[in-house]
Amino acid sequence: MDTGTLVKQLCEINAPTGYENLSAEKIKSFFNPLCDEVYIDPFYNVIGYKKGTSPEPKKVVITAHYDQIGMIVTGYEKGGFLRISHLGGIDTKALLAREVVVHGREEVYGVIGAKPPHLLKENETGRNVKITELFIDTGFSDDTLKEKVEIGDPVSIAAPVVEMKNGCVAGKSLDNRAGVAALVLILEQLQNVKHPNDIYVVATVQEETELFGAVTSSYSIEPDLAVVIDVCHGDMPDVDKSQCFPLNRGVPVAVGPAFHSEYTNALFETGKRERIPTQRCIEPGDPGTEAWAIQVSRFGIPIVEVCIPLRYMHTTAELVSLKDIEAAATLVARYVSGDIIKTPEDIFQA
Amino acid sequence: MIALLKELAGAYGPSGREEEIRNLIERKISSKVDQVYTDALGNLIAVKKGQENGKRIMLAAHMDEIGLVASYIDDNGFIRVSNIGGINPYVAIGQRVQFQNGITGAVCYEESITDFKDLKLDRMYIDIGTKNREIAMECVMPGDIAVFCGETVEQNSRFISKALDDRIGCAILIELIEKMGDCPNEVIFVFTVQEEVGLRGAGPAAFGIKPDIAVAVDVTGTGDTPECKPLAIELGKGPAVMIKDNRTISHPMVKNALIECARKNNIPYQLEVMSVGGNDAGTIHTAAGGIPAGAVSIPCRYLHRPCEMVDKNDAVNAVKLLDAFIRMP
Numbered sequence: 001m002d003t004g005t006l007v008k009q010l011c012e013i014n015a016p017t018g019y020e021n022l023s024a025e026k027i028k029s030f031f032n033p034l035c036d037e038v039y040i041d042p043f044y045n046v047i048g049y050k051k052g053t054s055p056e057p058k059k060v061v062i063t064a065h066y067d068q069i070g071m072i073v074t075g076y077e078k079g080g081f082l083r084i085s086h087l088g089g090i091d092t093k094a095l096l097a098r099e100v101v102v103h104g105r106e107e108v109y110g111v112i113g114a115k116p117p118h119l120l121k122e123n124e125t126g127r128n129v130k131i132t133e134l135f136i137d138t139g140f141s142d143d144t145l146k147e148k149v150e151i152g153d154p155v156s157i158a159a160p161v162v163e164m165k166n167g168c169v170a171g172k173s174l175d176n177r178a179g180v181a182a183l184v185l186i187l188e189q190l191q192n193v194k195h196p197n198d199i200y201v202v203a204t205v206q207e208e209t210e211l212f213g214a215v216t217s218s219y220s221i222e223p224d225l226a227v228v229i230d231v232c233h234g235d236m237p238d239v240d241k242s243q244c245f246p247l248n249r250g251v252p253v254a255v256g257p258a259f260h261s262e263y264t265n266a267l268f269e270t271g272k273r274e275r276i277p278t279q280r281c282i283e284p285g286d287p288g289t290e291a292w293a294i295q296v297s298r299f300g301i302p303i304v305e306v307c308i309p310l311r312y313m314h315t316t317a318e319l320v321s322l323k324d325i326e327a328a329a330t331l332v333a334r335y336v337s338g339d340i341i342k343t344p345e346d347i348f349q350a
Numbered sequence: 351m352i353a354l355l356k357e358l359a360g361a362y363g364p365s366g367r368e369e370e371i372r373n374l375i376e377r378k379i380s381s382k383v384d385q386v387y388t389d390a391l392g393n394l395i396a397v398k399k400g401q402e403n404g405k406r407i408m409l410a411a412h413m414d415e416i417g418l419v420a421s422y423i424d425d426n427g428f429i430r431v432s433n434i435g436g437i438n439p440y441v442a443i444g445q446r447v448q449f450q451n452g453i454t455g456a457v458c459y460e461e462s463i464t465d466f467k468d469l470k471l472d473r474m475y476i477d478i479g480t481k482n483r484e485i486a487m488e489c490v491m492p493g494d495i496a497v498f499c500g501e502t503v504e505q506n507s508r509f510i511s512k513a514l515d516d517r518i519g520c521a522i523l524i525e526l527i528e529k530m531g532d533c534p535n536e537v538i539f540v541f542t543v544q545e546e547v548g549l550r551g552a553g554p555a556a557f558g559i560k561p562d563i564a565v566a567v568d569v570t571g572t573g574d575t576p577e578c579k580p581l582a583i584e585l586g587k588g589p590a591v592m593i594k595d596n597r598t599i600s601h602p603m604v605k606n607a608l609i610e611c612a613r614k615n616n617i618p619y620q621l622e623v624m625s626v627g628g629n630d631a632g633t634i635h636t637a638a639g640g641i642p643a644g645a646v647s648i649p650c651r652y653l654h655r656p657c658e659m660v661d662k663n664d665a666v667n668a669v670k671l672l673d674a675f676i677r678m679p
Contacts, residue, residue, distance in 0.1 A: 224390075240472075241422070242421055242422035242430055255492065255493030256366065256419065256434075256493065257364070257365035257366025257367070257414075257434055257495075257544055257547045257550075258366065258544070258547065258550065259366070261366065261367065280491065280492045280493050282419060282420070282421040282422075282432065282492055282493055284419050284421070284432035284433060284434050284547075285434070285547050285548065286547075286548065295391070295550065296550055296553050296554050296633070297554075298554065298557055298558075299389060299390055299554050299557055299558040300389060300390045300391035300393070300551070300554030300555070300557075300558075301390065302390055302391070344387070344388045344389055344390055344392070345387070345388065348369065348372065348388040348392060
């Protein structure tokens with residue numbers, strides 16, 4: 001399967017944050033043929049395990065979250081309408097007039113109504129709309145709607161994922177199915193490689209709420225090193241160059257206090273050795289990714305982070321370059337297949 | 351104490367880059383403790399064994415200091431920065447800073463700023479005197495961290511220096527290690543990493559150690575300078591026993607034991623009630639199922655500036671207080 005098809009198939013899956021049970025099996029099917037064992041944990045993290053060749057293997061975890069931002073039904077409104085709230089940090093201005101799928105007793109299509117400009121009151125113009133002002137129009141009668149949809153049912157945006165002519169894809173949920181695609185590519189590359197350490201790829205849940213999937217999976221797996229793959233901001237007009245990354249110009253690797261400096265340096269070395277260009281992504285504090293949660297799990301876990309530049313984050317028109325996904329995957333695959341784990345004594349007594 | 355403090359405060363060690371300060375502390379203490387090791391995040395852990403049936407007491411002081419990280423280097427070689435920990439842009443103006451490799455720079459702001467209310471760190475930069483980006487990149491890479499320069503001096507029984515937060519805490523623990531001799535309880539001294547970016551090192555260290563009780567030794571603000579906000583903490587009136595801050599309400603057992611030790615031994619002490627800030631106790635007390643934790647705080651003026659100021663006697667009395675505390679039955 002080429003990368004474009006892989007990314008499209010992954011993005012078409014719906015896994016609203018907290019409701020990953022809808023799709024854990026689908027994610028698992030991508031890992032199944034490429035791992036020694038794949039399991040879904042009680043939180044619906046999907047964990048693929050590949051055994052290492054060393055007699056005393058260490059554990060390396062690679063995570064990418066597979067949940068997506070979405071909405072949740074909060075109530076009914078006469079006339080076949082649903083009131084909603086947000087699941088994760090959704091941007092309401094990207095919601096107006098969108099088609100959606102309500103994951104009810106059956107999947108119900110609807111649209112998010114937007115008042116026409118003619119009907120807006122004075123205090124409704126010139127500001128971003130609040131999610132409590134939005135509603136989903138399903139077209140059903142009130143009674144039928146109540147049979148099909150309950151309060152608390154999750155809602156996904158229905159938007160196509162389009163492969164563009166320029167090697168990019170655009171659409172919904174690329175944050176962070178681009179990362180999940182990288183996990184699959186990493187597993188593919190590891191098929192013919194002898195790697196000393198046990199490798200766990202983890203498609204995590206509930207990143208978009210409070211990084212919970214990373215909290216629980218890192219506690220239970222107890223890795224010696226965690227590699228986090230997530231998206232960072234791609235470049236676009238009128239945004240400061242220091243805050244975003246150009247597409248196709250190298251893999252952004254996180255640098256900052258939280259990121260283990262020895263392991264991060266080793267990652268840059270791998271890039272140099274394998275001729276995979278990298279960029280430096282400076283994170284002075286909380287990077288807002290799973291790395292922050294994993295680092296302080298149990299006794300403390302060294303973390304590194306590899307990013308995929310993505311434009312228009314948390315909208316239905318997220319855009320990434322397939323080459324960037326492939327480069328991130330190759331960098332991580334080459335990195336984790338080496339004998340990279342050191343003891344604190346090795347690292348800190350140097 | 352001044353000789354020790356000079357070495358400690360002078361050492362380079364912003365959050366996440368604690369190698370130099372850690373090596374220095376390890377050299378100072380390794381022959382005086384039963385065991386010393388570094389954990390996965392870089393916390394330095396030293397154990398002084400106690401007697402059978404003794405308690406296990408963790409004392410924590412953070413090694414890291416605040417800094418400015420190079421985030422972007424422009425075509426002319428000026429280095430744009432972000433803050434590592436709490437750095438006030440007003441304080442940063444005109445400061446001399448130094449990177450790990452010794453490269454020194456001046457912190458300046460865009461001259462187009464006419465109203466200082468608009469001053470933010472992203473409109474400031476470090477000038478290391480290079481002509482262009484290529485030359486600058488040979489000296490400093492994005493991600494490299496600079497710290498304030500600020501020599502350590504003793505004057506009128508007070509210490510003035512950069513990084514007294516929390517090298518004064520490190521100095522107190524080192525003095526305690528040197529002076530304590532045999533103790534009925536096991537004492538685990540932890541020199542933590544990454545406190546300034548969110549109390550990151552202490553929690554995992556506590557999870558690994560699982561002590562019976564823990565005390566963080568850190569600095570706190572004062573209410574004894576002209577026109578300052580009211581706060582019942584003064585320089586020279588003794589170390590402060592933390593009652594609460596924004597991250598922790600001290601465990602009653604720890605707080606009461608510290609107060610009792612101070613009273614019994616005629617050690618002056620103050621009580622710290624803060625609505626802002628936090629110290630390592632904030633992540634220790636919820637680690638490993640819950641660890642009763644509190645803090646001994648050294649009053650410090652001009653926090654997070656290159657001229658932090660503490661009273662020598664407060665530090666000396668903190669050593670005495672902790673020495674009594676670790677012997678509690």
